[in-house]
Amino acid sequence: xxxxxxxxxRIDPWGSKASLKKKKKKSQGSSRYRNAGEMELxxxxxxxxxxxxEQEELFIRKLRQCCVxxxxxDPVTDLKGKEVKRNTLSELVDYITSGRGVLTxxxxxEIIKMISANLFRTLPPSENPDFDPEEDDPTLEAxxxxxxxxxxxxxxxxxxxxxxxxxxxxxxxxxxxxxxxxLFDSEDPRERDFLKTVLHRIYGKFLGLRAFIRKQINNxxxxxxxxxxxxxxxxxxxxxxxSIINGFALPLKAEHKQFLxxxxxxxxxxxxxxxxxxxxxxxxxxxxxKDPTLTEPVIQxxxxxxxxxxxxxxxxxxxxxxxxxxxxxxxxxxKIQEPLFxxxxxxxxxxxxxxxxxxxxxxxxxxxxxxxxxxNQVIMPIVFPSLYRMSKEHWNQTIIALLYNALKSFxxxxxxxxxELTTAYKAERQREVKRxxxxxELWQRLSELEVNSQSNKEQQLNNKEPQLxxx
Amino acid sequence: xxxxxxxxxxxxxHRGGKKVVEVEVKGLNMAHSCxxxxxxxxxxxxxxxxxxxxxxxxxxxxxxFVDTFDxxxxxxxxxxxxxxxxxxxxxxxxxxxxxVANLQLPSSGNDKNCxxxxxxxxxxxxxxxLKVWYDLPSDVLFTAINYMDRFLSKMKIQAKHMACVSVxxxxxxxxxxxxxxxxxxxDLRDLALISQSKCTSGDLQRMESIIALKLDVNRVSAxxxxxxxxxxxxxxxxxxxxxxxxVLFQKTxxxxxxxxxxxxxxxxxxxxxxxxxxxxSVIALVLxxxxxxxxxxxxxxxxxxALCAQLVQLVSFAVCLQKVSQISAxxxxxxxxxxxxxxxxxxxxxxMPHRQRLVWKLSHRTRRLLRPIDRLAxxxxxxxxxxxxxxxxSRPRSGSVSSEESSESEKEEPCNRKVSxxxxxxxHWYKIQxxxxxEE
Numbered sequence: 001x002x003x004x005x006x007x008x009x010r011i012d013p014w015g016s017k018a019s020l021k022k023k024k025k026k027s028q029g030s031s032r033y034r035n036a037g038e039m040e041l042x043x044x045x046x047x048x049x050x051x052x053x054e055q056e057e058l059f060i061r062k063l064r065q066c067c068v069x070x071x072x073x074d075p076v077t078d079l080k081g082k083e084v085k086r087n088t089l090s091e092l093v094d095y096i097t098s099g100r101g102v103l104t105x106x107x108x109x110e111i112i113k114m115i116s117a118n119l120f121r122t123l124p125p126s127e128n129p130d131f132d133p134e135e136d137d138p139t140l141e142a143x144x145x146x147x148x149x150x151x152x153x154x155x156x157x158x159x160x161x162x163x164x165x166x167x168x169x170x171x172x173x174x175x176x177x178x179x180x181x182x183l184f185d186s187e188d189p190r191e192r193d194f195l196k197t198v199l200h201r202i203y204g205k206f207l208g209l210r211a212f213i214r215k216q217i218n219n220x221x222x223x224x225x226x227x228x229x230x231x232x233x234x235x236x237x238x239x240x241x242x243s244i245i246n247g248f249a250l251p252l253k254a255e256h257k258q259f260l261x262x263x264x265x266x267x268x269x270x271x272x273x274x275x276x277x278x279x280x281x282x283x284x285x286x287x288x289x290k291d292p293t294l295t296e297p298v299i300q301x302x303x304x305x306x307x308x309x310x311x312x313x314x315x316x317x318x319x320x321x322x323x324x325x326x327x328x329x330x331x332x333x334x335k336i337q338e339p340l341f342x343x344x345x346x347x348x349x350x351x352x353x354x355x356x357x358x359x360x361x362x363x364x365x366x367x368x369x370x371x372x373x374x375x376n377q378v379i380m381p382i383v384f385p386s387l388y389r390m391s392k393e394h395w396n397q398t399i400i401a402l403l404y405n406a407l408k409s410f411x412x413x414x415x416x417x418x419x420e421l422t423t424a425y426k427a428e429r430q431r432e433v434k435r436x437x438x439x440x441e442l443w444q445r446l447s448e449l450e451v452n453s454q455s456n457k458e459q460q461l462n463n464k465e466p467q468l469x470x471x
Numbered sequence: 472x473x474x475x476x477x478x479x480x481x482x483x484x485h486r487g488g489k490k491v492v493e494v495e496v497k498g499l500n501m502a503h504s505c506x507x508x509x510x511x512x513x514x515x516x517x518x519x520x521x522x523x524x525x526x527x528x529x530x531x532x533x534x535x536f537v538d539t540f541d542x543x544x545x546x547x548x549x550x551x552x553x554x555x556x557x558x559x560x561x562x563x564x565x566x567x568x569x570x571v572a573n574l575q576l577p578s579s580g581n582d583k584n585c586x587x588x589x590x591x592x593x594x595x596x597x598x599x600x601l602k603v604w605y606d607l608p609s610d611v612l613f614t615a616i617n618y619m620d621r622f623l624s625k626m627k628i629q630a631k632h633m634a635c636v637s638v639x640x641x642x643x644x645x646x647x648x649x650x651x652x653x654x655x656x657x658d659l660r661d662l663a664l665i666s667q668s669k670c671t672s673g674d675l676q677r678m679e680s681i682i683a684l685k686l687d688v689n690r691v692s693a694x695x696x697x698x699x700x701x702x703x704x705x706x707x708x709x710x711x712x713x714x715x716x717x718v719l720f721q722k723t724x725x726x727x728x729x730x731x732x733x734x735x736x737x738x739x740x741x742x743x744x745x746x747x748x749x750x751x752s753v754i755a756l757v758l759x760x761x762x763x764x765x766x767x768x769x770x771x772x773x774x775x776x777a778l779c780a781q782l783v784q785l786v787s788f789a790v791c792l793q794k795v796s797q798i799s800a801x802x803x804x805x806x807x808x809x810x811x812x813x814x815x816x817x818x819x820x821x822x823m824p825h826r827q828r829l830v831w832k833l834s835h836r837t838r839r840l841l842r843p844i845d846r847l848a849x850x851x852x853x854x855x856x857x858x859x860x861x862x863x864x865s866r867p868r869s870g871s872v873s874s875e876e877s878s879e880s881e882k883e884e885p886c887n888r889k890v891s892x893x894x895x896x897x898x899h900w901y902k903i904q905x906x907x908x909x910e911e
Contacts, residue, residue, distance in 0.1 A: 030492050033846060054783070064853075068899075076647075112843055140874065156568065165859070196851070197851070200854070200860075200861070203854060204854045204859065204860025205860060207859060239847075239850065239851055240851060242850060242851070243850060243851040243852060243854050244854050244856075246853040246854075247853045247854045247855040247856050248856050249855075249856040249857060277843050278843045278844055278846045278847045281843045282843075282847060282850075283854055287846065300520050315837070315840060316840075316843060319840065319841065319842060319843045322842070322845060323717075323842060323843065323844055353834070353836055357833060357834060357837045358840075359843075361831065361837070361841070364776065364829075364831045373822060376820075391604060392606075397664075398832055398833070398834055400661075400665070401664065401665070401667075401830075401832060402831070404604065404667075405663055405829045405830075405831065407600065407603070407604070408597075408600050408829065409829070411596070411599070411600050411603075411823075412596070412823040412826050412827070413822055413823075414820045414821075414822075415739065415817060415820075415823060416730055416731055416817055416818065416820045417820060419730070419731040419735045420730045420731055422603060423731070423732070423735070452690050458699060468496055
């Protein structure tokens with residue numbers, strides 16, 4: 001299961017991140033530890049050396065042999081045993097790839113048993129609770145030398161031309177899938193990549209499991225968004241979902257639309273969005289290509305979750321908006337143009353230069369410009385004030401140049417409206433200056449009034465005769 | 472039908488049109504030299520100032536109406552207050568010729584290097600944008616375009632130098648206008664960058680001095696800025712205002728504005744090369760008249776005879792100004808056509824035909840993160856909703872492709888799972904991740 005929360009079993013729980021990072025060597029983790037005694041693996045003959053009648057039995061024996069686990073945290077123990085297992089696994093991979101008729105009925109449960117024995121394990125807790133995927137190297141799985149063969153084998157098994165889903169579904173059931181999904185939280189990216197392809201094939205081949213898989217993925221995401229904000233496999237799961245969404249039949253089922261609004265959009269609000277944003281954006285865009293009427297809820301959702309303090313996320317959101325606008329239909333655009341461009345106007349005026357830059361780069365997108373042009377009467381008045389104001393105020397030279405481009409584009413789009421907006425803006429500025437001046441004058445007068453009243457009071461006091469003198 | 476009573480002398484004057492008209496201060500002479508007694512063809516009176524159902528139209532011949540107009544009333548309009556302005560007008564008319572560009576540009580270039588009217592207009596609009604950018608007064612724009620046009624009419628410039636010429640005219644104009652106190656001193660150090668003219672500041676300075684030399688700017692500037700449509704419009708405007716009909720004039724003008732005011736519209740007119748052949752005074756007067764016409768139409772109901780009479784007064788005052796400025800009927804109508812064309816395009820709020828080729832420079836960081844979806848590794852094959860997925864179209868079993876060969880571009884880097892089992896260890900797993908895993 002996924003690790004959660006803080007460490008408690010370190011000697012110094014208040015140790016700084018720097019001290020935790022002292023060890024520079026590549027970290028490896030595993031929750032498998034050595035068996036009670038040294039396991040002697042009996043060397044079996046090669047499958048190719050055995051007559052075909054005996055191959056099935058030998059195959060099963062080898063599979064059972066590979067169910068034995070080894071401890072990789074200790075690099076010196078059981079070297080011979082590990083080597084035997086590795087060779088066997090490698091041989092099995094070749095056997096299943098090249099052979100014909102190797103997937104007989106009895107073999108299926110044995111294969112699944114072997115795979116379960118090797119893969120399904122409790123994932124070790126994260127060594128580095130403040131793991132920053134952009135800075136740190138991930139903790140790799142120590143038993144990878146064996147695991148990679150197991151995964152490879154699993155994949156060849158699923159993709160084999162002899163594979164029969166009808167038999168397979170007896171052994172690959174919901175419980176199996178659930179355990180597989182738990183593994184997506186592995187920190188090892190190689191493992192997750194294999195899992196991604198494996199789950200993709202399982203989803204593809206077992207129509208009976210599809211609804212279950214979708215439901216479980218939903219649960220994982222919802223837990224991630226609303227409870228833990230930690231799960232390493234969000235990106236991979238989203239990639240699988242991308243290929244699923246791509247294949248949706250039209251009209252879209254209500255369940256799928258629900259998924260978009262209740263799961264995918266909220267995924268945008270998590271702090272570590274950067275880990276899976278590309279895949280998430282792809283899913284969203286796919287949905288919109290399937291059913292353009294979903295544009296309005298999507299844009300409204302994004303605007304609702306628009307980042308207010310994290311500029312990196314804001315840049316990502318802007319990138320996603322551009323991808324969405326690239327495929328938007330003009331009728332849908334009209335529905336969301338006002339709130340969207342109000343937000344874009346705010347981004348243009350942002351003091352974070354990357355946010356402003358990304359927003360201004362929209363003006364270089366021909367399709368977006370054509371949409372703006374069609375609706376320039378609505379959009380120009382919304383964005384113009386920010387552009388004009390920032391052209392006088394912004395500190396960054398790149399932004400200034402982009403602001404010029406944006407203003408010039410507007411001027412070319414509709415000179416008359418541009419002139420009207422310029423005049424209106426200047427008039428408004430003058431009114432503001434005047435109002436400010438009046439306010440200041442008012443305060444000035446008030447303070448004078450107070451001074452006067454005070455001096456009046458003092459005078460009054462002085463004029464009075466001393467009534468009581470205390471001795 | 473009353474024939475226009477214009478003497479042969481008057482007609483010759485109109486055709487030749489460049490002499491200074493001796494305008495005496497006395498009102499009566501003014502009226503005579505305006506030729507209000509006779510109206511020639513094709514001038515302002517032909518414009519549809521008056522609605523068909525109004526009283527003057529009922530006379531069926533507007534010219535006749537003007538003819539019968541009371542000269543005395545006219546004289547009253549020419550008050551003492553207008554005299555200095557009138558004098559200025561005459562002087563300006565006298566000097567006008569030296570500032571006329573008379574630029575005739577081809578519509579399309581036979582060779583890529585020649586400057587077309589489209590290129591000139593594009594540059595003019597760039598200057599207009601720069602004027603807005605630096606928050607400068609209109610004088611700068613008109614002066615700049617004047618320099619630019621005259622320079623172009625005197626020298627054969629290659630198209631690739633157009634940007635340099637126009638931007639240098641702009642900075643020269645700013646200098647000159649600031650010299651005459653028309654605008655504050657502006658820091659134009661970033662002009663070369665902002666205008667994207669692909670020149671350095673040094674290039675601009677050199678071109679500035681060339682233009683100044685060629686157009687003899689320093690000698691002329693001693694007496695003032697070049698005569699531009701703006702200066703004439705100001706004169707006409709103040710003359711109207713100081714007349715008896717000042718209030719009506721403003722009201723009519725405001726009614727016809729419909730958004731941008733007359734000063735902005737004049738800028739648009741001067742940015743169009745159709746109008747670069749006309750004298751600045753003609754352009755100014757024509758635009759003023761079109762705006763008055765729009766105002767008259769907007770004021771609507773003309774059943775009120777008093778209003779009608781006043782409007783007629785406006786018209787005749789305009790006629791008066793036309794005479795003083797020695798604008799012939801022919802040139803007026805040709806210019807009118809051109810200005811109407813420009814204004815109708817402007818009012819149509821359509822996309823401008825001459826767009827500046829803009830340079831989009833981005834910072835390195837933003838360029839890397841432009842499109843999130845681009846960064847995705849090769850995607851998994853689609854799974855159709857109600858069909859089973861078949862593996863055959865999935866993995867390209869292309870044999871042993873080493874990781875060095877397979878990555879064509881940095882962003883592609885497909886999932887490098889090797890098909891051949893014994894090369895399993897070579898799998899470069901880090902390549903399949905989005906770049907975030909190993910930032911520089």
